[in-house]
Amino acid sequence: MDICETLENIKETIAQDLNELEKFIFPKYQKSEDIIKSQKADQCKNSKKLTADMKNQKEALLKEIDAFIQSKQIEIDVMDSKHQIALDKQEDAINHTLTEIKQVIQDLKSLLDTSDDSIVLNYKSRIEKFRKVPSKFRVTLPKFLPYQTNRDQLLQQFGSLTALSIETEEQGDSVLFLADSVSPPGRPMLDFPRLITDIPTIGNGSITHVSCLTDEEIWIIGNDEILNLYNMQGDVLRSVQTKSGNRPEGIAVTRSGDLLYADYDDRSINLVSGTQVESLITLQGWKPRGLCSTSSGDLLVIMDSEDVKQTKVVRYTDSKEKQTIDLDDKARAVVVVNAAGKLRFRYTGFPSIPQKFYPFGITTDSQANILIADFDDNCIHIIDQNGKLLHYMYRCRLQVPWGLCVDSKDNLLVAEWVTGKVKKIKYYK
Template sequence: MDICEALVNKKEAIAQDLNELEKFIFPKYQKSEAIIKSQKADQCKNSKKLTADMKNQKEALLKEIDAIIQGKQIEIDVMDSKHQIALDKQEDAINHTITEIKQVIQDLKSLLGTSDDSIVLNYKSRIEKFRKVPSKFRVTLPKFLPYQTNRDQLLQQFGSLTALSIETEEQGDSVLFLADSVSPPGRPMLDFPRLITDIPTIGNGSITHVSCLTDEEIWIIGNDEILNLYNLQGEVLRSVQTKSGNRPEGIAVTRSGDLLYADYDDRSINLVNGTQVEPLITLQGWKPRGLCSTSSGDLLVIMDSEDVKQTKVVRYTDSKEKQTIYLDDKGMPLYTPGDIKNLSENRNLDICKFYPFGITTDSQANILIADFDDNCIHTIDQNGKLLHYIYRCGLQDPWGQCVDSIDNLLVTEWVTGKMKKIKYYK
């Protein structure tokens, strides 16, 4: 091939490359550039929409709070009016009586100074009706009792963000990449969890269930018929006996701070109101075991059949049965019939079930499981991956568990009757 032919061939190759670049490749890059500009505009628009939506939600919540406050203010005004009317009525009666007494005093003084003996002889005492001192009101002024703010519950009521997904299309094939879920970033765990305090309880051990009312107040039940509310100093703030006298099988604290307990032998779920117990749900042919109050306000109840051959989980809304579950997503029974059963709602709204002994979840959607035999707590993520063990805290036969608002673990011990508060996040 001579130099001229080589030049011709090269020019043809150059022309082909130029043609491909101008007619095919470059237009695709221009289109991609335009798409990216459009996506940037969409991203900016969507970000503003997300911000506006959250602002609207904030205003909606504030509006609800304002409505609640206005309602409470109306209650205050009504109570003030009733109180003022009662005080005014009593004050008017007393002032009227005072006027009468003054007149009687004046009349008696006149009698003492009169020379008319007949008037004196006809005198009849009129002070009997004044001897009874006016009754006074015993007033108990109303107080405002605020619930402790629970950040997790507020977050669930406020709403959540769905995960960002980004697709990369390559030669007609689509590969999907998921960005990190918009949930609280994973908190690092302590290499060696630290015991914060040992909290003694009354009785001789046998503590089975625990549920946090606040960060400072915890409901505990054991192997008797008493439900006890403790503070972190081990002081009993309230004690309530079950209505039937039976040992409660499980407990749960609702979003509003009420305590529920399951009475297995009585086939009932009961509400503790102050020191009084009110039946909430009565079962027919089934006996309740574990309870879970969900973030939506529903109640989940594990229950066994009378012959202890079947187990199911029932969801209640306002004490009305809404859903019944016998099998898991693989078609297997949720539980083996009989004996101990527990369940808990995770932050991602999964329902976690476990046998045996205690189970709870924390703000990171991690699941904590009490290992009674090995005296430790297993920590797994929402997908079932083992993350950590909580041990070296002197645990003895751990059973009931709950976490407070900052993810400190409160765990009860069957043998010692103690409750331990443990820090396991950094």
Template sequence: MDPLDRAQVLLLCDLCQKAPLQDHCELCQINLCKACVGEHLSDSSQRHKVVPYKHRTSTPNYPKCPNHTQKHCELYCEKCDIPVCSTCISLGKHHGHEFKDILQKPSFMKEFFTTDLEELEKRILPTYEEISSDLYSEKVKLEKNYEKLTSAVTKQGEDWHREINIIVNKQKSEIDEMKTKKLAALNKQEKEIKQITSEVKQSILDLKKILVSNDISLTSGYRSRNAEFRSLLPKVNVSLPSYSPHQINTDQLHQMFGSLSALSITTEEHGYTMKTPEAVSCPPVKPLLDEPELITTIDTRYKLSLYSVTCLNDAEIWTCGLDKIMKLYNLQGKLLKSIQTKSGDTPQDIAVTRSGDLVYTDSKTRTVNIVKNKKIQEVIRLEGWIPINVCSTSSGDLLVTMVSDDDNEQSKVVRYSGSTEKQTIQFASEGKPLYSSGNFTKYISENRNLNICVADFKASAVVVVNQAGTPRFKYTGHPSTKKGSFGPVGITTDSQSQILTADCDNNCIHILDQDGQFLRYIGNCGLKLPRGLCEDATDNLFVTELNSGKVKKIKYM
């Protein structure tokens, strides 16, 4: 555990919001103080089960029956594809039908939800976004074409005398009318495409919410719209007219001035095709060196523990340790910039975003902050949770590991887009916690294959889940490592999707492949209590030493 004092937040009763909570109603999912327990139990319209807060268990949130409001649906009718209560069954409406425990539904529906989500994200949404882009290009092309038409007509009119001005103005008016009609047709389809795109994005958000939620009412109420979204709109084809000027003949002005081709707007039923996901290209294979090389050592002159390091670019690194200052160094050890935390407390961890901004977690204020132009902005403020470690993903999201305020009994990983929570990763499919309890370091990194890798120090394990939060594997050290002596702290990944974690118990770095198979150690570079890790764009490894205040740059590929 880091030597930092953790202030505890007093949890209050959900009813009065004044007194400390002591009890919990498992059926109503509400926290109560002693004074409010009696008031809660006086509501005889509901069943109650009040237990001490520390002894609470997770109670299924059965959906209420729409036909019998006092009942909860604990079964699921296979034939009717709806949740049912005991009264529904006793009335005989489902005679001869097969039933399942409704708690089984999420498990057998998860694959369906995942398939829908994958198609929405990788095929349907990209298709509509591509159509929107094409429509915009069509509008730009249309604008340019009509600019040329207007210029041609204007030039022809300047060559003629006053008596043909009426014809010039008339044909300009025809052009504007045609342009308006064609733009109207394109704008109409663009509006329809944007509406469908918005609905696709909402379906994606709904499915992600279902996948991380235990709320049965959400899963039972889900209806797929993928088939609807697959039916693409007919494509609007807008032909571009041309202008054909004639030689000036005053006797035949109307006939010879020139004419515009007829306006043509048609629709093509199968003009659009659904996008096929592109295969991700693999980076060139880089073999591991027989002997990793120590390239340089940077003395940060931290007097207290040196925690984390993150690359701003190939020539500059940010560092933080057990003080309130975050420091930027070049590879020659020159201090380039210093930033003090807004709270004056120690930053728990740091990361650099895709745009080059520094992000840090502050456990005292329970915030995640970003530094832009030397100004600190609060991005995320947590309630009931303490942020620990953070990383920036390839998509620009932030992944934050955190522990709960209630004696740090729970841990989880949360994905944020800006200040918006997008995903929570906390439990395996059988409901067991993925990560250990306690306010211990849980450094985090995203792999090239979008797996999420956490170095869980207390659990002596590296825990890896896929992008959806489904467990992939857990690495607990090489077989030759003595049981319990594997101490993973810092973690990073490279261009080969290899996972590197610092083992502070054995003064080395473990290198794993993307499937968790041990490849080799880095232990020949004089490492002492290695802690934070990061990689630059060319797969050079940077390692902080906890007590020496030094950062070592190592070449291992």
């Protein structure tokens, strides 16, 4: 590896660290700081409520309980002091770390702009110490539990205060980027995914979906009514026109190697077998948008209602409806299928990737990891089944990635909307 390539790789690492700090880690610490402020406000509000509750109860009792009220007030003051100290300590720690992160961000920006290669070569990443998002308190605030007034048992019936509980709760959405530290055992990811080949396509250039027939042959659809089968050299092996003449909305390859496509305007799901195109399913009141053929042979269909106000996922077995999942019309649903063909879906994105992120293409690999095309940021997010981010694939010069699929060797194929190319990328070691 020559010095230029070494410098490029180091600068890629610097850029990745900077991006992670600015887009992911720093906002997490800011969020933790907001939580502390909110907890302080709740603590103050709850303390005032406790005092008010006891004063109301006091008005209903005899003067003899004044001393008892004072003793209970002391208990509140002690708990308030303990709570305040704990929150102040946590806030000070977060503010200290935020200051450090700001300095590291500034240093990284300076490194990216420097012309002194020796400084860049000596760069050592300090980002690991910030990846662990600070713990947050799980606080059980005390409550006042009044009793009905009873002269004979005044002290017992006045009430009691629950104890203040402050526990440290680990946040489950630590920001993790480097695949070699979190990948499933036996299949680590490459630190830097490698572009194997660019597959050019014909037609109007814009392509939206890609699906593997074999490791050497892929189906793609673009902005017209033609479905094309390509080899890895970019040669068209076969072309099929949709039955209705409409542009297909989604494609999938069955276990037997036949092609399925969704005709949104025609409300149909069609099977391409040999030279024949057959309408497999015709919907009433719904329009098919996305397809997935599972390893068990079932077909999953994402569909919209006629007024586009409702979305649901329907599972078909032998063209018969077997399962329906209605999705909230206010939620953004992402639907994927793992290796066993089990339906998985989430609302409003995933916990450890940006809230502004909007997925276009999506697929899964043999490790049950989920790969999602980020149309706006020209990158691929790789997350596990629980939504934890494993890798952020921004290399390979992706340009508006849309459709995704993986071959039998877990190589990723990415359909680019702008260039009309399919990029084949190796991301596992």
